[in-house]
Amino acid sequence: MKKNEISFGTNFWSGFETGDPFYALETFFDFAHLDYYKNILSEVVMYSYKRKIYKQDNPCEIFIFYTAVCSFIKVCYCLQKKSKKWKVNETADFEFIVHLASLTKEEYSNPFIVFQKAFAEITKEQYEFYVCDMVHLSLSPCAEEPNYDVMTPYIHLIKMLDASQLMRERGFKKVKNNQQT
Numbered sequence: 001m002k003k004n005e006i007s008f009g010t011n012f013w014s015g016f017e018t019g020d021p022f023y024a025l026e027t028f029f030d031f032a033h034l035d036y037y038k039n040i041l042s043e044v045v046m047y048s049y050k051r052k053i054y055k056q057d058n059p060c061e062i063f064i065f066y067t068a069v070c071s072f073i074k075v076c077y078c079l080q081k082k083s084k085k086w087k088v089n090e091t092a093d094f095e096f097i098v099h100l101a102s103l104t105k106e107e108y109s110n111p112f113i114v115f116q117k118a119f120a121e122i123t124k125e126q127y128e129f130y131v132c133d134m135v136h137l138s139l140s141p142c143a144e145e146p147n148y149d150v151m152t153p154y155i156h157l158i159k160m161l162d163a164s165q166l167m168r169e170r171g172f173k174k175v176k177n178n179q180q181t
Contacts, residue, residue: 008024012067013068014031037161102162103162108166
């Protein structure tokens with residue numbers, strides 16, 4: 001019986017759809033660099049508290065960011081379920097990695113832990129709502145404060161971005177019956 005592929009919604013920002021989470025992750029980082037996503041996410045959150053409209057000269061960039069990050073959240077949700085079947089390749093010592101500073105040593109060793117922690121605390125739907133709400137508020141000239149914790153999902157998203165980039169850099173191994181292939 002053939003498994004149904006999951007739609008990650010990549011067609012909205014990449015021009016094509018993929019049901020493979022590893023390929024979707026690759027496409028996500030081919031579309032824009034890690035620093036771009038982290039910077040835009042940080043600015044969207046900051047502008048959600050201001051009376052200024054973020055990217056007033058080009059708001060469509062934020063819409064594309066929104067669709068890409070929603071795809072990313074779906075990919076991360078799928079990856080946390082694959083953590084027992086896949087392993088990230090080993091790499092250099094933790095001490096020399098500065099650009100992935102949000103990760104602990106344990107998370108650096110096994111990036112799947114980041115996804116497990118993130119989705120144990122907050123649901124996929126709550127992340128999608130969070131991104132939608134932050135984008136909405138950052139594009140609004142009214143200063144409104146959300147009535148929920150804004151920093152916890154933000155921190156988890158930053159960590160998921162870093163973990164995903166690390167996974168992309170290292171590559172994957174499929175684990176079969178506790179044996180690496």
